[in-house]
Amino acid sequence: MLESAAPEFSAGDEVIVIGFDLGMGTAGGFGERIRVPAGWVVPRPEGLSLRASMALGTAGFTAAECVDKLERMGGLSPAQGPVLVTGATGGVGSVAVMLLSQLGYEVVAVTGKAEKGEWLKGLGASEVLSREALAEGAGKPLLAERYAGAVDTVGGELLFNAVKSLRYGGSLAACGLVASPAIPATVLPFILRHVNLLGIDSVQWPLAEKKRLWGRLAKEWQLPALETLVEPLSLETLSDALDRILAGEMVGRGLLIHSAAA
Numbered sequence: 001m002l003e004s005a006a007p008e009f010s011a012g013d014e015v016i017v018i019g020f021d022l023g024m025g026t027a028g029g030f031g032e033r034i035r036v037p038a039g040w041v042v043p044r045p046e047g048l049s050l051r052a053s054m055a056l057g058t059a060g061f062t063a064a065e066c067v068d069k070l071e072r073m074g075g076l077s078p079a080q081g082p083v084l085v086t087g088a089t090g091g092v093g094s095v096a097v098m099l100l101s102q103l104g105y106e107v108v109a110v111t112g113k114a115e116k117g118e119w120l121k122g123l124g125a126s127e128v129l130s131r132e133a134l135a136e137g138a139g140k141p142l143l144a145e146r147y148a149g150a151v152d153t154v155g156g157e158l159l160f161n162a163v164k165s166l167r168y169g170g171s172l173a174a175c176g177l178v179a180s181p182a183i184p185a186t187v188l189p190f191i192l193r194h195v196n197l198l199g200i201d202s203v204q205w206p207l208a209e210k211k212r213l214w215g216r217l218a219k220e221w222q223l224p225a226l227e228t229l230v231e232p233l234s235l236e237t238l239s240d241a242l243d244r245i246l247a248g249e250m251v252g253r254g255l256l257i258h259s260a261a262a
């Protein structure tokens, strides 16, 4: 931090800002110097470097938020069975695979990139499914009970096929809409299988909750292999990386490093 008009912060503090209006109505997501309200700012917790915090970024944080909510509200634990992750090679998905695997879960990763199967296994997935395989049975009211939990980053038909494949009482955390914001749903999995659909928002989630979760990511949820997901970017290579993201070709996390910080 270069300067602060808020009494709780001082020049030289190391801090993390994600969500709220940053990068949306308030420019600065890629800025070299930005000014933000103090109410958006989390002090960097000990145990998490600034680089690791941004290697996680909003996507990694959101993956952790999904796992946190699945465990706290869905009662999920590794003993209950496999956990499905969709959009697995993406920013949220790849961190979800790594975190769940590190926590002892059996992870089934869904991807549209068949050539990334071994990469996903390297992150800790025990099985890799194609999007087409998860989309099978879309017309059926229910599918075989397979997963104790799911992290869905894509929405649409895949989200609801995952809901229909949850074991009795299982939960799915929905955070994304890469495929579609619409869900072709019936109430049947909810009233016959007691399953839960959990909503995930990292943007307006209260600062106190953000501090709590960054604290977990600095301690018991620290990811020693996080750097394997990182592609370093500069302002010069950013535009190309954004094109690859829009074309669905990006894998893992792009980390923008400003020359002053390099």
Ligand SMILES: NC(=O)c1ccc[n+]([C@@H]2O[C@H](COP(=O)([O-])OP(=O)(O)OC[C@H]3O[C@@H](n4cnc5c(N)ncnc54)[C@H](OP(=O)(O)O)[C@@H]3O)[C@@H](O)[C@H]2O)c1
Binding pocket: 058, 059, 062, 086, 087, 088, 089, 090, 091, 092, 093, 110, 111, 112, 113, 131, 153, 154, 158, 174, 175, 176, 177, 178, 179, 200, 201, 202, 203, 245, 248, 250, 251, 252
């Ligand atoms: N709720 C929140 O607070 C929050 C926070 C962060 C992100 N998000 C949302 O979460 C989603 C994922 O974000 P991200 O940062 O992980 O994005 P990303 O890095 O672009 O990854 C998205 C992944 O989705 C898969 N995919 C792409 N097109 C698809 C399609 N048509 N159908 C099914 N899968 C497709 C791809 O993985 P595979 O090739 O491996 O299938 C892709 O790598 C986005 O919708 C984003 O807006 C929400």
